[in-house]
Amino acid sequence: MRVNAAGPSLARVARPRLYEQLMKQILGYIEAEQLGPGDHLPAERDLAERLGVSRATLAQALVALEVLGVIDVQHGTGAVLVYRPSIAAVLRGLREHQNRLPEIVEARSTLEVKLAALAAARRTEEDMAGIDAALEVMAEEIGSGDRGARGDELFHQAVTAAAHSPVLAQLMAFIAEMVLETRLESLAQPGRPEQSLASHRRIAEAIRAGNAEEAAEAMQAHITLVSDVALLK
Known part of the structure; x- marks a missing residue:
């Protein structure tokens, strides 16, 4: 059967940005470790090494999570979990923010x-x-x-x-x-x-x-x- 060339075109699927992938991995880590409000995430240097990315790239993911209210990043203390949301909820909030x-x-x-x-x-x-x-x-x-x-x-x-x-x-x-x-x-x-x-x-x-x-x-x-x-x- 021939496909109608005049029909609706297919849109390209956008590839997730690296910081979005990092956000998912960080949220997966939070879930796996059963971290709760007030718990600290690993130090940035340690987290970047585990994820295999630069600290500058990791910082983008952490800032996005901070803006969305998931974590609080304070100088000298690192990232502290504010609440534990679902990955879907965070990505939806990120899209709205963008x-x-x-x-x-x-x-x-x-x-x-x-x-x-x-x-x-x-x-x-x-x-x-x-x-x-x-x-x-x-x-x-x-x-x-x-x-x-x-x-x-x-x-x-x-x-x-x-x-x-x-x-x-x-x-x-x-x-x-x-x-x-x-x-x-x-x-x-x-x-x-x-x-x-x-x-x-x-x-x-x-x-x-x-x-x-x-x-x-x-x-x-x-x-x-x-x-x-x-x-x-």
Whole structure:
């Protein structure tokens, strides 16, 4: 029997990314070892050796699991299990997260670029002190080997406060949890914490100088930088 050439075409089956395969193996290990909330996963070096991958590749899988709330990764203590989900549930959550990421980036570009410009026009000396303090926190975190996520969060909060726009601040608060997803992923990229800190400093200097246009451009460049994450590739 001949197949109708005009009929529906068959779509190519997407090959799972390596970090997705690693996620499955890590979840399989958690299940096999009957780990529960509060239990630690093996150290990253040990886990990478067992899986036969680089630590950078393993980090992508761990960050994805962290973003989805399965594990909590803390500097000095490693990965701690938060809850034990099914593999299917995690992969479904990963797909939803990947689909949401471009919209999160779009929202950040819309809101934070305007906030940076307003901060340059409206900031007070007290606002500037808050921005500088956040930069110091991030620098200290990175200097100790951490990713600088807390300092990063404080910096963007300080810029938002310096804009003195209650409505825009409410909108930023609304997307805060979604922004946290991109923050964790971005700061897990090799060399990204230092790059992010440098771009924060450029934003801060433009705000200090009262240059709204330069502050907006610096913020847009920063968002473009931090939006370059493995899960979107």
